[in-house]
Amino acid sequence: MPNIVLLNSQTHRTLCVQAGASSRYGDNQRFVPVILGEFAHLAVHYPILLTKDQDTGQFFIGAMLGFDEGENLFLDARGMETYRPLNLQRGPFFTAGNDLAIDLDSPRIDEAGKPLFTESGEPTQYLQSIMALFRDLKPGLEVTKTFVQTLSSLKLIEPIDVDLAFDDGSQRTLTGLYTINQAALRALPDAGVIDLFRRDYLQLIYLMIASLKQVPVLARRKNSALLKATAALQGA
Amino acid sequence: MVGPVQNIVIVGGGTAGWLTAGVIAARHQGRIQQGNFSVTLIESPNVPIIGVGEGTWPTLRTTLEKMGVSETDLFRHCDAAFKQGARFARWTTGAEDDGYYHPLMLPQGFTQVNLVPHWLENEQGRSFCDAVTPQGALCDEGLAPKTITTPEYQAVANYAYHLDAGKFAPFIQKHCTAKLGVRHVLADVQTVNLAENGDIKGLTTEQAGEIAGDLFVDCTGFRSLLLGKALGVGFKECKDVLFCDTAMAMQVPYETPESPMASHTISTAHSAGWTWDIGLPTRRGIGYVYSSHHISDEDAEAELRRYIGPQANGLTPRKIPIRSGHRETFWKNNCVAIGLAAGFLEPLESSAIVLVELSAKLISEQMPANREVMDIVAARFNDVNHYRWGRIIDFLKLHYVLTKRPEKFWQDNTDPASVPDRLKNLLHLWKYQPPWFFDEFDRIEEVFPAASYQYVLYGMGFKTEVMPGDNSGTRSTASGYMNENVAMTRKLRTQLPKNRDLVKKIHEYGLQAI
Numbered sequence: 113m114p115n116i117v118l119l120n121s122q123t124h125r126t127l128c129v130q131a132g133a134s135s136r137y138g139d140n141q142r143f144v145p146v147i148l149g150e151f152a153h154l155a156v157h158y159p160i161l162l163t164k165d166q167d168t169g170q171f172f173i174g175a176m177l178g179f180d181e182g183e184n185l186f187l188d189a190r191g192m193e194t195y196r197p198l199n200l201q202r203g204p205f206f207t208a209g210n211d212l213a214i215d216l217d218s219p220r221i222d223e224a225g226k227p228l229f230t231e232s233g234e235p236t237q238y239l240q241s242i243m244a245l246f247r248d249l250k251p252g253l254e255v256t257k258t259f260v261q262t263l264s265s266l267k268l269i270e271p272i273d274v275d276l277a278f279d280d281g282s283q284r285t286l287t288g289l290y291t292i293n294q295a296a297l298r299a300l301p302d303a304g305v306i307d308l309f310r311r312d313y314l315q316l317i318y319l320m321i322a323s324l325k326q327v328p329v330l331a332r333r334k335n336s337a338l339l340k341a342t343a344a345l346q347g348a
Numbered sequence: 349m350v351g352p353v354q355n356i357v358i359v360g361g362g363t364a365g366w367l368t369a370g371v372i373a374a375r376h377q378g379r380i381q382q383g384n385f386s387v388t389l390i391e392s393p394n395v396p397i398i399g400v401g402e403g404t405w406p407t408l409r410t411t412l413e414k415m416g417v418s419e420t421d422l423f424r425h426c427d428a429a430f431k432q433g434a435r436f437a438r439w440t441t442g443a444e445d446d447g448y449y450h451p452l453m454l455p456q457g458f459t460q461v462n463l464v465p466h467w468l469e470n471e472q473g474r475s476f477c478d479a480v481t482p483q484g485a486l487c488d489e490g491l492a493p494k495t496i497t498t499p500e501y502q503a504v505a506n507y508a509y510h511l512d513a514g515k516f517a518p519f520i521q522k523h524c525t526a527k528l529g530v531r532h533v534l535a536d537v538q539t540v541n542l543a544e545n546g547d548i549k550g551l552t553t554e555q556a557g558e559i560a561g562d563l564f565v566d567c568t569g570f571r572s573l574l575l576g577k578a579l580g581v582g583f584k585e586c587k588d589v590l591f592c593d594t595a596m597a598m599q600v601p602y603e604t605p606e607s608p609m610a611s612h613t614i615s616t617a618h619s620a621g622w623t624w625d626i627g628l629p630t631r632r633g634i635g636y637v638y639s640s641h642h643i644s645d646e647d648a649e650a651e652l653r654r655y656i657g658p659q660a661n662g663l664t665p666r667k668i669p670i671r672s673g674h675r676e677t678f679w680k681n682n683c684v685a686i687g688l689a690a691g692f693l694e695p696l697e698s699s700a701i702v703l704v705e706l707s708a709k710l711i712s713e714q715m716p717a718n719r720e721v722m723d724i725v726a727a728r729f730n731d732v733n734h735y736r737w738g739r740i741i742d743f744l745k746l747h748y749v750l751t752k753r754p755e756k757f758w759q760d761n762t763d764p765a766s767v768p769d770r771l772k773n774l775l776h777l778w779k780y781q782p783p784w785f786f787d788e789f790d791r792i793e794e795v796f797p798a799a800s801y802q803y804v805l806y807g808m809g810f811k812t813e814v815m816p817g818d819n820s821g822t823r824s825t826a827s828g829y830m831n832e833n834v835a836m837t838r839k840l841r842t843q844l845p846k847n848r849d850l851v852k853k854i855h856e857y858g859l860q861a862i
Binding site: 164165166167168169170171264267269270271288290 | 495496497498853856857858859860861862
């Protein structure tokens with residue numbers, strides 16, 4: 113159970129946080145919610161897709177990092193070499209209104225981690241970077257929501273079925289993923305296209321389309337991981 | 349082309365009128381937009397609408413989707429909830445635990461193998477319904493037939509709706525006039541003007557003058573102003589088969605706003621009829637349908653109150669006469685009747701709205717191009733509708749004939765003289781072979797397919813002989829489907845939310861279109 117409290121330079125003066133990417137700290141996520149500002153960073157590594165929130169049925173956009181539950185194929189013992197989405201970077205931090213909050217039960221709270229405050233109670237460089245991150249993330253969530261609503265109301269979203277067969281003989285059928293409906297995009301009236309362009313949405317839409325090419329790249333990563341695991345088993 | 353059919357005039361602004369307008373206007377939207385086809389609905393500003401039918405069939409999903417209605421809007425504006433079928437309580441013996449489901453899902457593998465003889469051979473203590481479909485278990489637990497991530501109109505388990513009929517007609521009206529180009533005229537029809545050949549030329553209205561048309565749809569309710577009154581088509585009663593002639597209805601509040609909401613209609617047998625119990629998010633609609641020859645209104649009301657319990661205190665029931673039967677013909681000259689104007693049967697299997705949908709669909713798909721060919725389509729329409737009304741009457745009667753209840757009402761119902769010959773023959777045949785394909789119910793858009801007969805027959809303990817050795821050829825296929833049913837039941841029980849919880853979420857977040 114998370115135990116989220118407002119961050120306070122008095123009570124949390126000595127608190128330290130493990131900032132790096134690790135499966136021990138929850139970076140092992142197969143699908144991470146992202147914001148529009150990240151699209152250019154993401155598209156060169158990951159498929160940017162839509163899925164539905166299980167609790168509300170509402171669409172949200174995320175980066176696909178793996179195929180199975182808890183699988184981040186870009187994560188290894190050294191961390192994540194590729195772009196790490198803000199929602200992973202933020203670690204145990206949240207916002208409550210304009211204030212920063214922290215989950216005291218997060219495994220990232222660790223004496224060996226980075227301190228949040230200096231001895232005099234000033235935010236450390238690390239904490240300042242977290243504050244900067246939330247200055248992007250918080251408004252970013254809102255504009256991303258508006259973007260998704262626009263896609264939905266223009267009927268530009270369509271389901272995508274991912275069927276994969278790996279060299280170890282296993283198969284994956286991923287359901288519940290959605291992407292841009294390119295036929296619907298091409299059929300938009302001129303005024304609609306100009307509107308998307310003026311709102312800077314058009315390039316984001318094309319980044320999403322281009323990022324589909326990362327699905328087979330991701331599959332190759334998965335395939336090598338599976339083969340490595342099989343080889344290790346046979347070696348033993 | 350002689351006498352092109354371009355202007356459709358619908359009279360009556362209830363559920364039948366607006367659904368018909370919507371189905372026809374959606375199907376002929378292209379012609380409407382080109383200006384060579386029109387749908388006009390004339391509604392009296394003075395006649396109240398009878399909100400009949402709070403239960404529907406899964407067909408309504410397709411009907412509304414084709415009309416371009418948002419399912420989320422339906423839930424938000426019509427107090428809609430999910431319906432996964434009906435449970436018939438106390439119909440067979442009258443005992444406390446006597447009951448069976450008529451679910452909306454077909455038995456597993458229905459097109460591949462008939463599971464009935466396999467179940468009869470080895471019931472393993474399971475009801476027929478539980479052996480062949482997960483839906484009874486889902487209803488038992490008050491689960492919804494889908495999740496918040498399932499797109500609009502798509503199902504995990506087949507479903508229809510319970511809805512507030514009083515809100516449904518205005519909801520469809522708004523869609524028809526705003527989105528589908530249906531012309532709405534508020535006026536009272538004073539005279540129906542006939543041509544020499546007996547066709548309706550036009551209508552003289554009090555407020556809007558003369559209204560001409562090529563095809564007139566009578567949705568004026570029991571009065572049947574056009575087909576019945578103006579064209580003199582008679583009414584064929586069927587009270588010799590279906591005895592119930594009165595309904596007494598109440599709208600009952602839940603104990604708390606969070607009380608569980610059943611995702612099926614609960615139909616409970618009483619001494620001289622049965623009660624419907626339909627859960628909407630805001631209230632339950634409950635009514636006693638009974639035969640006034642077998643019970644007095646006072647005793648019926650007492651029975652109804654006993655069924656509802658303290659929640660009925662302070663509520664006054666609304667008494668509604670039921671005249672079971674239908675028009676002798678449904679389409680005559682250039683006039684066709686839909687809804688109550690065509691006929692009415694006790695709402696035991698929610699047949700009212702589905703008949704409206706099927707009729708409107710047939711008319712819209714077969715819209716005669718001109719007056720010359722109209723009679724051909726009319727003959728077809730009449731043939732199909734006579735078949736449908738006949739099959740529905742048979743199917744409703746089926747619920748009564750298998751009873752073992754001792755009361756006079758129930759015993760009278762088992763009198764062979766009251767059972768239609770066709771049903772009698774089928775019951776005879778079914779002693780030796782269970783209904784499945786090749787069993788007459790093979791028309792396109794059959795209201796009640798063979799599966800429905802299976803659920804009622806074997807829910808009520810009907811016995812069909814299974815010839816030794818007859819199952820051996822399909823045994824492994826059948827047990828495969830029955831095992832699949834066990835697995836699917838287990839899976840759905842963990843995946844599906846509570847009926848009320850999902851309806852609340854739909855109000856809050858809406859369902860996605862895809």
